[in-house]
Amino acid sequence: MTKFTTIISGALLLLASCTANSPKQTQEDRLTNFVDPFIGTAYHGHTYPGAAFPFGQIQLSPDNGTQGWDWCSGYHYSDSILAGFSHLHLSGTGIGDLADISFLPVSSEVTFQEGEKNADFVTRYSGKYSHDQEKAKAGYYAVTLKNSNIKAEFTVTERAGLHRYSFPEGGENNLIINLGFAINWDKPYQTSLNVVDSLLVTGSRLSNGWAKDQHVYFAARFSTPITKSITENVGGEGRTVGVLKFGQKQVMAKVGISSVSIENALANLDSSLPGWDFEATAQAASDAWEKELSKIRIQSSDSAQKTIFYTSLYHTMVAPSLFSDLNGDFKGVNGDLQKATGYNRYTVFSLWDTYRALHPLFTLTQQAKVNDMVKSMLDHYKQTGLLPVWELEGNETWCMVGNHSISVIAEAILKGIGDFDQQLAFEAMKVTSMHDRDGMGYHDKLGYIPADKIQQSVAKAEEVCIDDWAVAAVAQKLGKTEDAAYFAKRALNYRNYFDKETGFMRGKLTNGQWTTPFDPAYSKH
Structure with missing residues (x-):
């Protein structure tokens, strides 16, 4: 590595x-x-x-x-x-x-x-x-x-x-x-x-x-x-x-x-x-x-700024947390006994919250753990047929939108991190992307998720487009040109939500009309 x-x-x-x-570091120098x-x-x-x-x-x-x-x-x-x-x-x-x-x-x-x-x-x-x-x-x-x-x-x-x-x-x-x-x-x-x-x-x-x-x-x-x-x-x-x-x-x-x-x-x-x-x-x-903490050092004469920074960095490492035991055992998603062989199984994957910044940070500071975390996500796929959305203590909570284990795995592949099975990883990404959750079936049919059928359609679709781009990038790297073209095209569906007149992303109805009335401050578009 x-x-x-x-x-x-x-x-x-x-x-x-x-x-x-x-x-030699003194006690006063300690970042803790x-x-x-x-x-x-x-x-x-x-x-x-x-x-x-x-x-x-x-x-x-x-x-x-x-x-x-x-x-x-x-x-x-x-x-x-x-x-x-x-x-x-x-x-x-x-x-x-x-x-x-x-x-x-x-x-x-x-x-x-x-x-x-x-x-x-x-x-x-x-x-x-x-x-x-x-x-x-x-x-x-x-x-x-x-x-x-x-x-x-x-x-x-x-x-x-x-x-x-x-x-x-x-x-x-x-x-x-x-x-x-x-x-x-x-x-x-x-x-x-x-x-x-x-x-x-x-x-x-x-x-x-x-x-x-x-x-x-x-x-x-x-x-x-x-x-x-x-x-x-x-x-x-x-x-x-x-x-x-x-x-x-x-x-x-x-x-x-x-x-x-x-x-x-x-x-x-x-x-x-x-x-x-x-x-x-x-x-x-x-x-x-x-x-x-010493993996990142900052220079500042302002101790308050250093406290904010290093406490934030500390909080990035309290989760995900170890889930497998010393011998590799852990509770499977279906309640059965599973074993992590050659890696540590982690839990608490709050992926909608963490895929944008936390997991990219880990690719810089925690490469070995990135490998283990990806293997943990692939283990979830092998047990359930889908990658995790928000995994907690061996359970899928289905919390939040998107399938952002896809983005996390894609980043690891594109940065050359880990020894996990990339073909299995791509299979898991593709299968999960095609799963009809949160109105995904409308993506190919209409090019958007209709707001009169699915609540929070804009938020759900925008997140999925990010994941589709990630699948396309991995497909391109692995030489899967047909898959790369399909997901790259579908990733552009985000454009179908942009309303030039208001300057906002906006929900569309099944008939193609914008949702009205439109309040950009409303939290469930």
Whole structure:
């Protein structure tokens, strides 16, 4: 694979280079100092502040427990309630899901009330916090809860999360594991929690939400023995809650997950996090981020600009995230066992959001991962007969318009990146492009998608034309001249939407007339 140095033009940007003659980096020089994970957690940013590893399998972050659009990531800066710390999170999306396997330390006794809803149970034991008691940096998050004075700290490796809880004197040392906790429309339908021995707890959470059939299996090892445990269903079947009591004031937990099995979760955990050194683990996470951030260096005397830039760059690498286990296993789209051989299977492909800028950036900075991501998309094709639109945890969500895995794969082929099967890739691109989704059948018949038949016809068609051009370019490169001519011609259908009189792209009716009345500010053309 080509080795290269990233160059980005602009007043702030400088060649990123690492040579044997480079001066030794000091702590003050570290680019991770310019990462602020709280950026994007307010207003409509939908990011989370918790601990993440570059493209890692776990995102260990706090959840407020508030249901609403601004809590798609589980957390919003306006909030001050802490419902728990869970192990999977989405960043920047407009739909909420995940927040699986929730842990919450409490210093009080935990009781169960007959008939209580899970959300009400969460409310009774939620912590309170203020932002002056929070700390977040690349690979690390900490908060001290105001109502209990418990300090909770978190860091991560590529496949595991590490918790450290410091309980105050005079209270209980309890940990709630709430598998019934859910955000937005996610609903667990089957959960299990097993105290294997005094140092190991395992379990599973299967749910329906935006990801229609999500499977999360987990294994948690503890640094000090569990002295007592109790398990109850709180809020009905599929909402298991466990309470673990400890005899020590400092409790550490390390957690691995899998979409396939508890055994795989345990293997992921033990391979990725064999020890208990919290500081060393946090430093290793920081070093991993430093390595990735160092691929692009900027020159500026304005630290605020550097913080904006490197936090943005940080956010480009919290997803897509690892989905296959250490042994290559992962849950298939149809719920069956699949195996990634010779590559890592990734998930969270928000392609309508990311094909324009994020994936092109990866072709400069993450060529090996581009190869794996393309193979992940082709795997989806082999399972379903179509490339993914918006893949989440082994599920197709069908969210947004276009088929932009096509553009991502085309860019990799045209730039000579990867060792994936290009003939299979072209087949997948062509088959997906010809699939009659969102009115595509009208493209050949009319040269446009009629607005009186399909809502958002202009937006859908414009995106498809971009993908058609990508198919044509790959066909040309692979010597498929007939396909190249067909898709190049169809890509020009975007012209059929331009209204010279108004200067806007505009919907057309089946009879060829423009839609009226026409308001360019309307959001569903």
